[in-house]
Amino acid sequence: MxxxxxxxxxxxxxxxxxxxxxxxxxxxxxxxxxxxxxxxxxxxxxxxxxxxxxxxxxxxxxxxxxxxxxxxxxxxxxxxxxxxxxxxxxxxxxxxxxxxxxxxxxxxxxxxxxxxxxxxxxxxxxxxxxxxxxxxxxxxxxxxxxxxxxxxxxxxxxxxxxxxxxxxxxxxxxxxxxxxxxxxxxxxxxxxxxxxxGSNRVVNDRLVWWGIEVVQKRPLWLKVTSQGRGGHASGLNPGSATHRLILALARLVEEPLRYRVSDAARIYFRGLAKLDNSPDHLYHHLDEVIQPDGPTRPLAPGVPAYFVDTLQVTELDNGRGSNVIASQASARIDIRLLPDTDGDAYLEHVRQLLGPDIDVEVVLDAPLADPSPTDHPVYRALESTLSVRGPVTPTFMTGTxxxxxxxxxxxxxxxxxxxxxxxxxxxxxxxxxxxxxxxxxxxxxxxxxxxxxxxxxxx
Ligand SMILES: [Zn+2]
Missing domain, CATH: 3.40.630.10 (Zn peptidases)
Structure with missing residues (x-):
């Protein structure tokens, strides 16, 4: 009503x-x-x-x-x-x-x-x-x-x-x-x-900047499935479908993250640095802070995702009933690749970590694509119009x-x-x-x- x-x-x-x-x-x-x-x-x-x-x-x-x-x-x-x-x-x-x-x-x-x-x-x-x-x-x-x-x-x-x-x-x-x-x-x-x-920054009702998204991470969604002998849960069955899946997923989530600075991150943080005159801005120290094994100083929440391919196990489907061993177990995994990550190589690595017993189905993926240019008429139109109210900066989003x-x-x-x-x-x-x-x-x-x-x- x-x-x-x-x-x-x-x-x-x-x-x-x-x-x-x-x-x-x-x-x-x-x-x-x-x-x-x-x-x-x-x-x-x-x-x-x-x-x-x-x-x-x-x-x-x-x-x-x-x-x-x-x-x-x-x-x-x-x-x-x-x-x-x-x-x-x-x-x-x-x-x-x-x-x-x-x-x-x-x-x-x-x-x-x-x-x-x-x-x-x-x-x-x-x-x-x-x-x-x-x-x-x-x-x-x-x-x-x-x-x-x-x-x-x-x-x-x-x-x-x-x-x-x-x-x-x-x-x-x-x-x-x-x-x-x-x-x-x-x-x-x-x-x-x-x-x-787009993501705009507004503080205390004051617009600080307009963020125009020009590049984003790429989804790689997987469904992974294991098979095994089902039956009554009172029996000895260490190689059940669920156990195999748990062990395989553990190898995946324990894999150390590899950090790197992509061109997309440079575009984004360079833009933010221009709006923040501080010489301590992350952009001025990207290559020193972002090391393959991890950042050399703490990053604000949300920032690490701009420098790694992320992997999240989001769904598990492993039978019904506490005393029933399922003959099949599956999980869904949401991977977000950096814009320039080699998706085929990443997927092959995932397959190797999961092992030969696990079936891997690609549910969603996205090919490489160049960022949308900032010297384009539409970007310039955004810039010329919006800048009356606040500065405009290109952004990189970790979503899709x-x-x-x-x-x-x-x-x-x-x-x-x-x-x-x-x-x-x-x-x-x-x-x-x-x-x-x-x-x-x-x-x-x-x-x-x-x-x-x-x-x-x-x-
Ligand atoms: Zn939406």
Missing amino acids: RQPLLNVFFCLLCALCWGAPPVLSQPPDQGGAEAVGWLRDYIQIATVNPPGNEEEGAHYLAAILAAEGLSPELLTSPDGRTSLYARRVSPTSEGRALVLMHHIDVVTTNDDWRVPPFSGRLHQGRIWGRGALDIKGLGIAQLATLVDFERRQIDPGIDLIYLAVADEEAGGRSGAGWLLDSQPQLFEGVVGVLNEG TDSRFFRQRGIAAYGFSPFALNADQQRGIHAVDESIPVDGFLRGIEMLKRVVMACGELR
């Missing part, structure tokens, strides 16, 4: 005070409240992956686009996962296009939420629910941009492709991966992609997004969040009580419009 819109109007006034340029500002009682309503509705469509249920979300977005005279297409993969595509053609684009992309699916929830996770509730100036931050908020900001340009017949000088994809949270092969493989004609003329993955499917094809993709939120406001990503402040959401929409306009101007 919807809450009264009083809070929205209050926050809209704040958004106007922030000062969008007149050509792109929205009347507060129309565009802003409408976008808030769309986000609340969109959150209420539970698109938890698995199974995703993206079709319902895609239909919702398609109805809004169709009502504006745009022509959305729903595209369903052979395994039944629906994505949405719409292209708004510019008369002056000369065929060039910019992709505005988000994923429809969200991760699961649990019972610990203070508000129902699919309520889309408006409370204390925030919109609550799974997907508010990751990443339906961005999807609605992109939609609001497209709709506003269409209503006011604004020509940004570049075709805009609105792309809402399925399956990102499970690797994206049935969404962005499938679309790019099977329908490459949809992406003709694409010069760049704006997607999730669908941007990799474009980068693998040589198309520049940038992780960009138009929302300047502090760490506390972003705490709900993949966690409980996900929510986005209404004022930050509305300011983000205005910022996104400016970025898109700048993308069209630069050649």
